[in-house]
Amino acid sequence: MSGQGTTAAPTLAGRITGEIYGKIGAIVIENPRQRNALTRDMCIELAEQVRRLDADPRVKVITLRGSGDDFSAGAAINELHQVLFDAGPDGETIDHLSAADAAIGAARKPTVALVRGTCMGGGWQIASACDMSIAADTVKLAVTPSKLGIIYPRSGVERLVQRLGADKAKYVLFSADVIPADKAATWGLLTEVVPDSDFEALSQALVSRMATRSQYSIHTMKALIDSMTTGGNADDDLWREEWAKLPASEDFAVGQRAFLEGERPRFTWSG
Structure with a gap:
């Protein structure tokens, strides 16, 4: 290869x-x-x-x-x-x-x-x-x-x-x-x-x-988990910010539609 x-x-x-x-x-x-x-x-x-x-x-x-x-x-x-x-x-x-x-x-x-x-x-x-x-x-x-x-x-x-x-x-x-x-x-x-x-x-x-998999999901959850392990309260603001963005996420729409239609999702988020 x-x-x-x-x-x-x-x-x-x-x-x-x-x-x-x-x-x-x-x-x-x-x-x-x-x-x-x-x-x-x-x-x-x-x-x-x-x-x-x-x-x-x-x-x-x-x-x-x-x-x-x-x-x-x-x-x-x-x-x-x-x-x-x-x-x-x-x-x-x-x-x-x-x-x-x-x-x-x-x-x-x-x-x-x-x-x-x-x-x-x-x-x-x-x-x-x-x-x-x-x-x-x-x-x-x-x-x-x-x-x-x-x-x-x-x-x-x-x-x-x-x-x-x-x-x-x-x-x-x-x-x-x-x-x-x-x-x-x-x-x-x-x-x-x-x-x-x-x-x-x-x-x-x-x-x-x-x-x-959805890179939006992976990148966001990685950042959230890492914020928990570093201590402090910064993760509270980060969680609120990311949760508020979720409804408008392009990958959210792609994943939901693919599941309902029985298809494999083709995620588009690239960071």
Whole structure:
């Protein structure tokens, strides 16, 4: 399958590629010598690829996966300082892993992590920044700062506590144990786990379905759900605003008419 709008950014130890297949923007983490660990430059390019695909009108869904058999082993250990504590132009310290995390979280379009093999440390943080994660049942997942004598980035810790509760978050962080795929899904570390033999077919079918659904519905509900998880009362005004717009939505009319006529809806909203 050939991509439309392919771009790739090489780095010393790896690269991030971004390709467009029909309505899908596919980002791939490539650093096979380090199980797709993320270098400083790879984190920067990952954020840029997310922003590029999010702005491309052809793209309806953004996927993130690792090349080969692994998702990502996290931050590259040989570049750990450059990834987490890089010096900015004004003397500030830049955490490039969390900046990539933030770029994924800021995307208006739905993002899906497709997880196989190793998913550890910062690899889980990047996967969990996506709207959902679909994983093979053979995945090896662990959050490992206590093995390295470091502190996990704040956004990753907050997400762990939000999903697991304080006690399980501490268990995952303190032990650095590998969490079996089924338990990871039950706890909320992964959205869904499927048999490895069916992973490609099932994950691609889900992504394709999402690309045909109402993008008005998806974009609006994503914004509303995200507003709930950031705290504060801003979501109240957003809910009132979006609910007031709903009766005049073109996709609302298309969906209702198609249902009543027994036809497949052809949604037209494009953002």
